[in-house]
Amino acid sequence: MNILEHRALRGPNYYSRYQSIFMRLDIGELEERPSDTVPGIVERLTGLIPTLQEHRCSVGRPGGFLERLARGTWAGHVVEHVAIELQNLIGFSVGYGKTIDTYETGVYNVVYRYRDEACGLAAGVEAVDFVTRLFKGDEIDMPPIIARLKAVRDAHMLGPSTASIVDAAKRRDIPFTRLSEESSYLQLGHGHLQQRIQATVTCRTSLLGHGIADDKDWTKQILGDAGIPVPLGQICGSLDEALEAATSIGYPVVAKPLSGNHGRGVSTNLQDEQALRDAYATASRQHPSVIVEQYIKGEDHRLLVIDGKLVAAARRRPAHVVGDGESTLQELVDQANQDPRRGIGHENLLTRIHLDEQSLRLINQQNLTLQSVIAQDEIVYLKSTANLSSGGTATDVTDDVHPEVHYAAERIARLIGLDIIGIDLLAETLTRPLEEQAAAVVEVNAGPGFRMHLSPTHGQGRDVGQHVVDMLFPEGSDGRLPITAVTGTNGKTTTVRLLSHLLRQAGRKVGMACTGTIEIDNHVIMRGDYSGPQAAAIVLHEPTVEHAVLEVARGGIMRRGLGFDECDVGVLLNIASDHLGEHDLYTLDDLARCKTVVIDAVREGGTAVLNADDPYVLEGQQWARGNIIFFTLDPDSRAIRQHVRDHGVAFTVHHERIVMRQGRVEAEIIPVDDVPITFEGHARFNVANALAASAAAYALGLDVADIQMGLQTFHPTPGQNPGRTNLVAADGVQVLIDYGHNVPALEALDELVSSLPARRRISVASAPGNRRDEDLMALGAQLARMHDVVFVCETHPRGRAVGEAAGLLRDGAAAESACELEIVLDEHMAIERAFDEAREGDLLVLLIDDIDGAIERLKGRRFPSAVPGEALP
Numbered sequence: 001m002n003i004l005e006h007r008a009l010r011g012p013n014y015y016s017r018y019q020s021i022f023m024r025l026d027i028g029e030l031e032e033r034p035s036d037t038v039p040g041i042v043e044r045l046t047g048l049i050p051t052l053q054e055h056r057c058s059v060g061r062p063g064g065f066l067e068r069l070a071r072g073t074w075a076g077h078v079v080e081h082v083a084i085e086l087q088n089l090i091g092f093s094v095g096y097g098k099t100i101d102t103y104e105t106g107v108y109n110v111v112y113r114y115r116d117e118a119c120g121l122a123a124g125v126e127a128v129d130f131v132t133r134l135f136k137g138d139e140i141d142m143p144p145i146i147a148r149l150k151a152v153r154d155a156h157m158l159g160p161s162t163a164s165i166v167d168a169a170k171r172r173d174i175p176f177t178r179l180s181e182e183s184s185y186l187q188l189g190h191g192h193l194q195q196r197i198q199a200t201v202t203c204r205t206s207l208l209g210h211g212i213a214d215d216k217d218w219t220k221q222i223l224g225d226a227g228i229p230v231p232l233g234q235i236c237g238s239l240d241e242a243l244e245a246a247t248s249i250g251y252p253v254v255a256k257p258l259s260g261n262h263g264r265g266v267s268t269n270l271q272d273e274q275a276l277r278d279a280y281a282t283a284s285r286q287h288p289s290v291i292v293e294q295y296i297k298g299e300d301h302r303l304l305v306i307d308g309k310l311v312a313a314a315r316r317r318p319a320h321v322v323g324d325g326e327s328t329l330q331e332l333v334d335q336a337n338q339d340p341r342r343g344i345g346h347e348n349l350l351t352r353i354h355l356d357e358q359s360l361r362l363i364n365q366q367n368l369t370l371q372s373v374i375a376q377d378e379i380v381y382l383k384s385t386a387n388l389s390s391g392g393t394a395t396d397v398t399d400d401v402h403p404e405v406h407y408a409a410e411r412i413a414r415l416i417g418l419d420i421i422g423i424d425l426l427a428e429t430l431t432r433p434l435e436e437q438a439a440a441v442v443e444v445n446a447g448p449g450f451r452m453h454l455s456p457t458h459g460q461g462r463d464v465g466q467h468v469v470d471m472l473f474p475e476g477s478d479g480r481l482p483i484t485a486v487t488g489t490n491g492k493t494t495t496v497r498l499l500s501h502l503l504r505q506a507g508r509k510v511g512m513a514c515t516g517t518i519e520i521d522n523h524v525i526m527r528g529d530y531s532g533p534q535a536a537a538i539v540l541h542e543p544t545v546e547h548a549v550l551e552v553a554r555g556g557i558m559r560r561g562l563g564f565d566e567c568d569v570g571v572l573l574n575i576a577s578d579h580l581g582e583h584d585l586y587t588l589d590d591l592a593r594c595k596t597v598v599i600d601a602v603r604e605g606g607t608a609v610l611n612a613d614d615p616y617v618l619e620g621q622q623w624a625r626g627n628i629i630f631f632t633l634d635p636d637s638r639a640i641r642q643h644v645r646d647h648g649v650a651f652t653v654h655h656e657r658i659v660m661r662q663g664r665v666e667a668e669i670i671p672v673d674d675v676p677i678t679f680e681g682h683a684r685f686n687v688a689n690a691l692a693a694s695a696a697a698y699a700l701g702l703d704v705a706d707i708q709m710g711l712q713t714f715h716p717t718p719g720q721n722p723g724r725t726n727l728v729a730a731d732g733v734q735v736l737i738d739y740g741h742n743v744p745a746l747e748a749l750d751e752l753v754s755s756l757p758a759r760r761r762i763s764v765a766s767a768p769g770n771r772r773d774e775d776l777m778a779l780g781a782q783l784a785r786m787h788d789v790v791f792v793c794e795t796h797p798r799g800r801a802v803g804e805a806a807g808l809l810r811d812g813a814a815a816e817s818a819c820e821l822e823i824v825l826d827e828h829m830a831i832e833r834a835f836d837e838a839r840e841g842d843l844l845v846l847l848i849d850d851i852d853g854a855i856e857r858l859k860g861r862r863f864p865s866a867v868p869g870e871a872l873p
Contacts, residue, residue: 001028051089103586175189323377329369421448511539534563570599608626630651649662656672723851736846766805803823
């Protein structure tokens with residue numbers, strides 16, 4: 001088998017409303033070997049992956065897939081189920097999948113759900129290898145497969161602290177985006193509502209507070225001055241200073257680096273000079289300055305304060321083992337590390353115990369060796385600090401915190417100035433005030449780990465991630481912007497630009513992405529074709545955006561899915577023949593299903609805006625979610641009348657006025673003649689676009705006055721709507737610039753072109769080479785019907801030989817004998833030929849890419865006067 005394509009669909013897509021992995025798989029010779037021809041395949045497969053028994057498949061009950069396997073199914077279908085179950089086996093709960101025939105024999109589109117993209121892709125690769133071996137009868141060793149996938153999982157997974165925040169965000173339906181695959185840097189929410197975090201440091205975390213917490217001596221000074229008990233200590237730059245400080249303070253002492261975390265380089269309960277010498281060497285490897293301070297006898301506690309409130313407390317104990325009277329110390333450590341809760345680093349709830357220099361020193365201080373047999377119930381401590389990252393354990397004591405200790409913890413957070421702070425307190429107990437016992441705050445932590453609170457070794461786990469989310473997103477906020485997604489075959493860019501203009505005129509800060517640019521609050525920040533999911537991500541990451549208006553093209557949907565999980569308004573303009581034959585979309589029905597992904601992604605309570613004049617759009621309303629607003633050029637259509645009678649909203653044209661209807665109400669918006677992009681109603685396609693934009697604006701809460709103001713101030717100029725019906729006058733020649741590149745677009749444009757008085761109509765046009773032959777020929781014929789002279793250029797061969805696409809356009813135009821056609825492959829040269837050909841009174845129709853260049857060359861251009869009595873071609 002051979003994987004032809006393999007990628008993640010990161011949002012709603014053609015195959016599923018959820019993120020999925022797409023695999024285009026050539027099963028080769030296995031097309032002739034369905035599963036029922038492989039002896040014992042069911043028994044062998046269930047022996048290797050017993051949990052496949054739970055797969056229902058199309059049968060709809062547990063064991064359904066195995067029934068299909070026994071009856072006979074193809075290898076691609078088996079790959080789908082194995083890829084799903086391999087993800088389940090490494091901890092990701094997924095269940096959805098489908099395998100679809102293509103027009104190529106032996107080639108299948110395999111689609112399956114994923115939770116983690118890297119793991120989903122890796123599971124697909126492993127599944128193909130697994131199923132190949134299964135059908136061949138080769139040996140399959142499952143443990144290495146699972147180990148490889150777990151390695152991928154562990155390399156990409158979020159740590160427990162960050163994951164707890166993300167899980168809490170998901171429960172509140174707050175969207176999140178991982179901004180860096182190499183770290184836990186995430187964005188929660190969209191646009192101006194977003195909040196960013198890295199692990200447990202948030203965008204609200206004070207840089208000053210973080211700096212204080214990172215400097216142990218500074219922390220002690222601030223807390224000590226405020227009456228918080230802290231240990232006596234001194235910063236030392238040399239071993240001699242450290243020895244002198246210890247003599248002054250009095251043994252036992254603690255040595256620790258001035259800056260650090262996870263207990264690295266910290267040694268406690270140092271009883272003599274030699275112990276301090278060893279500890280100083282350890283600490284100075286972490287930081288050149290070492291703190292020597294008094295040793296406070298007491299249990300190690302961590303108090304977690306979030307948003308000024310104490311939310312969790314834990315008693316921590318250093319890594320240790322308990323003797324059984326039979327096992328050596330080394331054996332007890334090995335047994336402890338077999339605990340399934342222990343892993344490497346932060347992968348599990350507990351960390352494996354690693355015996356280092358500090359551990360060996362402590363063991364020696366207890367007059368033991370690794371070969372000593374430890375007496376029954378004797379505790380041997382292996383670390384001097386109680387950090388979970390070094391193998392320590394934690395017991396939840398949140399409910400046992402005395403009110404005075406509770407107040408002190410929240411006061412410390414205010415003094416240091418951190419929104420999330422972990423306070424390390426040595427105390428005999430938290431059940432009594434600090435002044436009644438030996439107690440001291442030894443340090444505070446910015447960005448503290450949550451693991452000990454989420455899943456303590458003993459006691460109740462605390463959902464501390466929820467407190468972070470509640471701090472960042474007050475009750476009632478889900479961090480979501482209003483998103484409007486616009487799709488269709490033609491008119492997308494104009495509708496997106498017009499709707500963005502309506503919103504800006506109403507005072508909204510808009511992020512807009514379309515074919516041409518990405519604009520943030522009317523500032524162009526990127527140029528190019530931005531009608532896909534990457535553009536959506538850029539807009540939604542922008543911190544100032546209040547509304548997102550996004551053009552959604554077929555290619556983006558098929559390649560990566562939508563760039564968002566749901567939208568407030570989905571607009572479906574029309575369905576017409578264009579790009580057929582790509583991405584397995586061969587018919588208008590296929591294309592319609594692709595485009596309806598946008599209205600299928602409308603959130604609960606949102607709105608689908610649909611063109612009631614297009615039969616494919618009307619049929620596609622079965623996929624629409626939320627409310628429906630129709631727009632139509634035919635106010636008397638049956639669908640509209642019934643919809644309005646049922647108190648649905650419709651935007652239409654009545655007596656050449658744009659109106660909104662609902663029930664018995666008809667509200668006038670504006671005369672069509674007052675909407676500049678309609679060219680006094682001659683550009684009917686732009687009347688439809690204006691209706692669509694008005695309907696979307698209404699769904700977003702704009703009132704009639706806002707819509708009216710926006711419609712009458714949006715002009716068909718290169719500044720406001722570049723490349724879309726821009727009409728420019730140049731020395732007696734009219735120049736119409738548009739991006740029409742398929743037959744339906746040109747048919748719509750023809751009405752406007754024929755309404756403009758002109759001596760001759762001269763065009764420069766091209767078409768991308770990735771259209772079908774018949775589409776290119778039909779486009780050539782339409783160009784010829786509309787114009788007297790056509791100069792055909794070629795800007796995007798896209799897989800065809802140079803000149804081939806232009807030749808097909810010429811062949812299509814050949815039947816239209818009244819048209820003169822010339823091929824000039826270079827677009828700039830073709831435009832120059834058209835300029836040379838034009839005379840006063842002609843109309844130039846430029847269906848081109850380089851709009852700015854053409855307009856620049858028009859400036860100051862002088863066109864010859866028409867020769868009196870000259871015959872038209």
